Amino acid sequence: MAKIIDGKKVSAGVRADIAAETAKLREERGLKVGLAVVIVGNNPASRVYVNNKKKACEEVGFQSFEYAMDENTTEEQLLDLITVLNHDDRVNGILVQLPLPKQINEKAIINAIVPEKDVDAFHPVNVGKIMIGDYSFLPCTPAGVMELIASTGTDITGKNCVVVGRSNIVGKPMAMLLLHQNGTVTICHSKTKNLREICLGADILVVAVGKADFVTGDMIKEGAVVIDVGMNRRENGKLCGDVEFESAEKKASYITPVPGGVGPMTITMLMKNTLTAAKQQAGI
Ligand code: GUN
Numbered sequence: 001m002a003k004i005i006d007g008k009k010v011s012a013g014v015r016a017d018i019a020a021e022t023a024k025l026r027e028e029r030g031l032k033v034g035l036a037v038v039i040v041g042n043n044p045a046s047r048v049y050v051n052n053k054k055k056a057c058e059e060v061g062f063q064s065f066e067y068a069m070d071e072n073t074t075e076e077q078l079l080d081l082i083t084v085l086n087h088d089d090r091v092n093g094i095l096v097q098l099p100l101p102k103q104i105n106e107k108a109i110i111n112a113i114v115p116e117k118d119v120d121a122f123h124p125v126n127v128g129k130i131m132i133g134d135y136s137f138l139p140c141t142p143a144g145v146m147e148l149i150a151s152t153g154t155d156i157t158g159k160n161c162v163v164v165g166r167s168n169i170v171g172k173p174m175a176m177l178l179l180h181q182n183g184t185v186t187i188c189h190s191k192t193k194n195l196r197e198i199c200l201g202a203d204i205l206v207v208a209v210g211k212a213d214f215v216t217g218d219m220i221k222e223g224a225v226v227i228d229v230g231m232n233r234r235e236n237g238k239l240c241g242d243v244e245f246e247s248a249e250k251k252a253s254y255i256t257p258v259p260g261g262v263g264p265m266t267i268t269m270l271m272k273n274t275l276t277a278a279k280q281q282a283g284i
Pocket residue numbers: 095096097098099120140141169
């Protein structure tokens with residue numbers, strides 16, 4: 001039976017370190033850390049995420065500035081706000097919650113945020129830096145996954161790491177972070193042949209496809225570390241991941257639950273990036 005990786009516990013440890021460093025910066029240098037959180041429209045999931053991000057800011061001692069804009073906001077209006085935030089010295093990080101309403105081009109918005117304040121690490125400059133291993137901002141979800149793997153004491157060097165999913169937000173940067181730690185990385189996606197066989201070769205399996213029960217126990221190698229990035233809702237309203245937990249926990253050595261695994265880490269890594277941004281902007 002697998003050991004459960006407690007994302008809340010690992011997350012609390014990292015948040016305590018961030019809070020301590022934030023308090024020290026304020027006492028010793030009078031430096032305040034601030035995050036702008038922008039939400040456009042009424043997506044209920046986005047509202048929950050944004051509230052959690054604001055709560056996390058409070059917990060670690062950051063200021064948060066919320067900008068809630070109407071569903072009918074134009075791209076130009078949002079770009080104007082980004083320009084203001086780019087120049088606002090109280091704002092160290094800018095977070096625009098995705099998805100955005102149809103009339104707004106997400107790429108245009110991401111590109112408009114100055115890379116120094118792009119705490120999501122979505123701007124092409126930051127994505128490029130991740131590719132070459134020279135990064136200041138870590139992509140939040142993959143960085144959280146790396147912390148969870150580290151918490152198990154697993155050394156990634158030389159391990160077969162399989163990432164299922166190739167999104168720009170999770171799959172692709174995830175593969176890069178594992179590669180930087182000397183993993184032998186395979187990326188699988190919807191067109192992959194022999195998915196089961198490839199997954200069965202994984203010492204570390206990271207699943208981010210957004211489909212409930214997509215990976216089952218018969219696809220998991222005995223003793224593998226299994227990280228479930230999925231966040232799906234069943235018909236009965238219950239949250240579940242991309243991995244069928246009951247069959248998977250019989251094979252894995254360590255496994256993340258949903259909820260309570262990767263989710264809490266993502267926001268924590270956003271806080272970490274915001275602190276990094278504040279220090280860099282202050283020349284520390
Ligand atoms: N929507 C879903 N995940 C994310 C994320 O990590 N950052 C932002 N800004 N929006 C999201």
